[in-house]
Amino acid sequence: MKRFYLLLLLFFITFTPSFSQQQNSLPKSLTVAEKEIITSFKFKSSQITPPPSTPIRTMAEWEEVEYLVLSW
Numbered sequence: 405m406k407r408f409y410l411l412l413l414l415f416f417i418t419f420t421p422s423f424s425q426q427q428n429s430l431p432k433s434l435t436v437a438e439k440e441i442i443t444s445f446k447f448k449s450s451q452i453t454p455p456p457s458t459p460i461r462t463m464a465e466w467e468e469v470e471y472l473v474l475s476w
Contacts, residue, residue: 434442463469
């Protein structure tokens with residue numbers, strides 16, 4: 405019985421990734437609908453923000469991450 409479950413698990417581990425790769429991926433550029441609405445989109449601001457008033461310190465690579473900020 406254990407051998408059956410082991411073979412079943414092995415089957416799912418082996419063949420599940422191959423099925424998941426067959427899904428449609430995102431397009432590499434803007435779609436037609438996105439191209440139509442991008443002209444009406446208003447960006448937040450084009451102003452330059454002032455620099456920080458306090459000194460800036462860059463974290464060392466071995467320091468723990470307390471906050472994480474991502475930008476696109």
